[in-house]
Amino acid sequence: MALRNCARCGKLFTAVSSSMKLCIDCEREDQDQFNKVKEYLKEHAAATVIEITKATGVERKQIYEWVKTGRLDIASVVDLGLSCESCGKPIKSGRFCIECAARIESDARKVLADGKPKQGADTKKDRAGFHMADSIRRRRGY
């Protein structure tokens, strides 16, 4: 047994085991919240963290903590609140959504395959400009 500060409220409490990080009051509250989230997930298997937070009142940070410590099954949480660094769409893991990851990869491949992507774009623009001048000329009856 050791005297310890509660990780949540800071209150001094007697820890009966080394894994005990919360005082009895907070431990009970933590268990309550955890059960609430578990119950919610049972009925809403496809819930996002935002939805869980709204429905149970449990902080997002707390849900992440449970996922991180393995208490909450990560597979049961559809969306951890991560977003794609490119388009901002919610994603499950990594830095980009599937679409952006594919686009970034194919862009990288294009640059590698075609050494002069800028020149190709210019040629296209010139051709479009030529067509425009051509149709104007035709409309004016030249």
Ligand SMILES: [Zn+2]
């Ligand atoms: Zn406490």
Ligand SMILES: [Zn+2]
């Ligand atoms: Zn994206």
